[in-house]
Amino acid sequence: MTDRIRRFLRDKQPETPCLVIDLDVVEFNYKRMRELLPQAKIFYAMKANPAQEVLSRLGKLGSSFDTASRGEIEQCMAQGVDANRISFGNTIKKERDIAWAFQQGVRLFAFDSEAEMLKLARSAPGARVFCRVLVDCGGAEWPLSRKFGCAPEMARDLLRRAAEMGLEPYGVSFHVGSQQTDLEQWDRALAQVSQMFYALAETGIDLKMVNLGGGFPARYRADVQPLEAYCEAVQRALVRHFGNRMPEVIIEPGRSMVGDAGMIQSEVVLISRKSASDRKRWVYLDVGKFGGLAETMDESIKYRLTTPRDGGRTGPVVLAGPTCDSADILYEKTEYRLPLALKVGDKVEIQATGAYTTTYSAVSFNGFAPLKAYCI
Numbered sequence: 001m002t003d004r005i006r007r008f009l010r011d012k013q014p015e016t017p018c019l020v021i022d023l024d025v026v027e028f029n030y031k032r033m034r035e036l037l038p039q040a041k042i043f044y045a046m047k048a049n050p051a052q053e054v055l056s057r058l059g060k061l062g063s064s065f066d067t068a069s070r071g072e073i074e075q076c077m078a079q080g081v082d083a084n085r086i087s088f089g090n091t092i093k094k095e096r097d098i099a100w101a102f103q104q105g106v107r108l109f110a111f112d113s114e115a116e117m118l119k120l121a122r123s124a125p126g127a128r129v130f131c132r133v134l135v136d137c138g139g140a141e142w143p144l145s146r147k148f149g150c151a152p153e154m155a156r157d158l159l160r161r162a163a164e165m166g167l168e169p170y171g172v173s174f175h176v177g178s179q180q181t182d183l184e185q186w187d188r189a190l191a192q193v194s195q196m197f198y199a200l201a202e203t204g205i206d207l208k209m210v211n212l213g214g215g216f217p218a219r220y221r222a223d224v225q226p227l228e229a230y231c232e233a234v235q236r237a238l239v240r241h242f243g244n245r246m247p248e249v250i251i252e253p254g255r256s257m258v259g260d261a262g263m264i265q266s267e268v269v270l271i272s273r274k275s276a277s278d279r280k281r282w283v284y285l286d287v288g289k290f291g292g293l294a295e296t297m298d299e300s301i302k303y304r305l306t307t308p309r310d311g312g313r314t315g316p317v318v319l320a321g322p323t324c325d326s327a328d329i330l331y332e333k334t335e336y337r338l339p340l341a342l343k344v345g346d347k348v349e350i351q352a353t354g355a356y357t358t359t360y361s362a363v364s365f366n367g368f369a370p371l372k373a374y375c376i
């Protein structure tokens with residue numbers, strides 16, 4: 001938590017639960033990424049946090065944007081972002097949305113299947129297209145595998161056909177999985193991708209761009225390697241596989257851009273035990289899976305918690321949200337400990353929750369309002 005967030009919470013005493021985003025941290029993260037990977041063009045994956053203040057701050061800094069829908073494109077353009085800084089990166093789009101985006105001036109589109117490529121050929125003629133390839137996502141805490149990407153051989157054929165259909169086969173993308181902890185994953189993916197570049201070049205198709213997706217970390221409970229190490233690994237992999245035939249490089253960071261810029265303040269609603277001999281206390285917060293903490297699904301993302309009673313003795317807890325759904329348990333298998341002195345009404349701070357929270361919160365499940373966000 002930053003001093004600015006601390007001051008805001010102290011002075012404003014907002015109702016909980018709420019997310020507070022420090023825009024200066026977003027700016028810092030953007031500039032740091034630029035410094036560490038200077039040859040990469042940043043397309044902020046706005047699904048991580050599409051607050052208009054975040055989009056506008058990043059837009060002013062010169063960022064481009066990775067979008068997934070007409071709605072996201074509209075939100076971006078409403079902040080003054082020009083269509084030529086927008087990539088329509090979802091591989092699953094309605095053809096009428098493709099046509100709309102093309103009409104707005106968007107010229108960069110993703111696909112990973114024949115049917116999607118044909119939609120693009122019909123409704124975005126001449127546009128730059130890139131094909132997403134499957135990678136295994138090992139080491140990622142929030143994998144984005146299986147659903148996206150196709151086998152490299154298929155990608156090669158589709159890019160070749162895209163050229164025949166009047167599209168500009170521009171490049172290849174992949175995503176090594178979000179909150180990736182294995183720095184070698186980029187090397188493996190780039191080995192595959194560079195093979196595709198060479199194979200296509202032999203048939204007269206010169207791809208221009210590699211899109212490395214996201215995967216860069218935020219700092220949750222477990223330590224992660226510093227961003228410097230990630231960027232060095234990416235840099236090394238690029239040089240190893242492309243040498244002096246370096247293509248344009250795009251990255252699409254989401255989590256690493258906004259994750260540690262935000263913090264959710266919540267309140268303890270109830271502390272109980274299921275039996276007199278229950279070893280663990282159940283701690284119910286006023287925010288849970290349906291209030292924005294969806295990434296605790298399968299206990300994947302393990303947030304850092306702080307309380308005003310930290311420092312004293314602690315005991316094991318099951319941590320749950322406030323709704324009447326038994327799926328609304330945050331951590332049960334993962335060992336979480338909270339102070340024994342914790343009381344109903346205490347504030348619990350859930351750190352590094354700037355990414356993938358507000359947009360995951362339900363509209364009004366059980367009458368709980370969607371997660372309120374303050375950008376400061």
Ligand SMILES: *Cc1c(COP(=O)(O)O)cnc(C)c1O
Binds near residue numbers: 066089214216253
């Ligand atoms: C979600 C997403 C990202 C962002 O990934 P992070 O791991 O949050 O940085 C980037 N690119 C695409 C295509 C995505 O779907």
